[in-house]
Amino acid sequence: MQALHSKKIAVSCQGITKTFGEGANSVQALQGIDLEVMVGELLMLVGPSGCGKTTLISVIAGILDRTEGSCIVFDEDMQGMDTSRRTRFRGENIGFVFQAYNLLPTLTALENVAVPLLILGRPRKQALIRAREVLGQLQFDNRMMLSLPKDLSGGQQQRVALGRAVVHKPRLIVCDEPTSALDHVTGLKVMELLRGVALQEERALVVVTHDARIFNFADRIARMDDGRIKSFEQNGVNHDS
Ligand SMILES: Nc1ncnc2c1ncn2[C@@H]1O[C@H](COP(=O)(O)OP(=O)(O)OP(=O)(O)O)[C@@H](O)[C@H]1O
Ligand SMILES: [Mg+2]
Incomplete structure (x- = not known):
């Protein structure tokens, strides 16, 4: 493994709980999460359906407010920010791949990937050049780049969502099941891209x-069950060769 890891902390969560709803119908999706993610680290979160994985990464990414506990991302607590500051902080620092892709249906693949750069105020031409570069790394040809999401396969849409998460080189990239719709070879290529982003540019992922085929791309694996992290495993497998 390349020895590029610094000791800087990207994410620090302490005692996070999240309760949806109230009273008899409430669901305690997170029941006390302590977690640190280092800069340069790729952490995988695994566990059964409904155990709280999406809820946890949504709290970390500032999409969802926690009920209790603290969550510091690059020395900032997004929950304490007003909406515009939080939106700006997220836009500059966090890339998120949603489980359901959440692509904009009226924009082409290329335009979807360019969106984070346009939001950050980059000139359109420059944003499209960078989006083209990222989609090329994700094995997109010109026709696919100019297609609307509805004309792409599930796996192609997933790669657009990945491109959109990394295009602006955010310091924290959070992915919900990034390889679930991909065949084995494409899944490995996507993980190589993500791993390269984490290691070479000192970002946190x-x-x-659920995909056991990609576990050896992780530095650490956190196993969740029932709203808690049950164990951490250090991954000794070298995947950089
Ligand atoms: N918006 C919501 N309102 C009410 N309950 C919710 C909401 N979102 C999630 N939950 C509940 O919280 C628990 C954790 O859900 P979460 O989506 O985090 O699970 P998950 O581990 O991501 O599952 P999967 O692997 O199926 O995606 C589940 O019991 C779910 O029903
Ligand atoms: Mg989920």
């Missing part, structure tokens, strides 16, 4: 997955 949190990847939720």
